[in-house]
Amino acid sequence: MSQANLMSKHAMPSTLHRLQRHPKGIIHQNIPGSVHARAVRPVPIEDYDDAPHGETGGEGDAAPSNGGHRTVVQRIRQMSVPERIMLARTANKKERSILITDPSKEVAIEVIYNKKITDGEAEMIARMTEVDAEVIAIIAENREWSRQTKIANALTTNPKTPVHIACKLVHRIHTRDLGLLSRNRNIATAVRQAAQRLLAHRQRHAITQGRRH
Numbered sequence: 001m002s003q004a005n006l007m008s009k010h011a012m013p014s015t016l017h018r019l020q021r022h023p024k025g026i027i028h029q030n031i032p033g034s035v036h037a038r039a040v041r042p043v044p045i046e047d048y049d050d051a052p053h054g055e056t057g058g059e060g061d062a063a064p065s066n067g068g069h070r071t072v073v074q075r076i077r078q079m080s081v082p083e084r085i086m087l088a089r090t091a092n093k094k095e096r097s098i099l100i101t102d103p104s105k106e107v108a109i110e111v112i113y114n115k116k117i118t119d120g121e122a123e124m125i126a127r128m129t130e131v132d133a134e135v136i137a138i139i140a141e142n143r144e145w146s147r148q149t150k151i152a153n154a155l156t157t158n159p160k161t162p163v164h165i166a167c168k169l170v171h172r173i174h175t176r177d178l179g180l181l182s183r184n185r186n187i188a189t190a191v192r193q194a195a196q197r198l199l200a201h202r203q204r205h206a207i208t209q210g211r212r213h
Contacts, residue, residue, distance in 0.1 A: 108131060
């Protein structure tokens with residue numbers, strides 16, 4: 001056998017030739033298990049930062065992990081006031097829940113004007129005593145919100161609501177809630193008295209209607 005034929009006989013087949021001979025067209029390599037495990041190890045959820053401007057879901061979504069919440073709080077705390085104002089205009093629900101109690105009134109006001117804010121959030125904010133009084137006033141002056149019984153009830157029980165506005169909203173309260181409102185010592189006397197007068201009026205009216213029937 002010539003030297004050329006001997007070299008041809010013992011030569012390694014080409015990569016293309018080996019790919020063609022393999023039934024799946026691929027070359028399997030023995031990869032150590034430890035290396036493979038490191039390659040597919042999942043990244044901890046706290047390493048991800050949630051999208052600052054994307055709405056993450058509705059009312060029924062699962063609550064975020066504490067680690068994720070801390071990440072958002074830390075990110076917002078590192079922002080300047082102008083940056084927080086800009087964020088508040090397009091913030092998602094989690095960010096809005098943080099920014100609404102911002103030390104800067106301007107930031108909290110921008111949250112109220114956020115187009116994504118829901119009626120449920122407006123009711124929740126209307127009950128909060130730690131928000132600025134001007135924020136409460138904006139909710140109270142919004143006709144779409146103030147017409148809703150739940151929001152009106154929240155506003156009348158919040159001492160931050162301007163007295164003249166709270167007194168006007170008393171007539172939107174259900175009779176069963178007027179009794180509680182009339183005895184609420186945490187609100188202004190004028191609001192409590194307005195609830196007492198309206199409650200007495202409704203009770204007299206109910207008695208009169210009962211006699212007619």
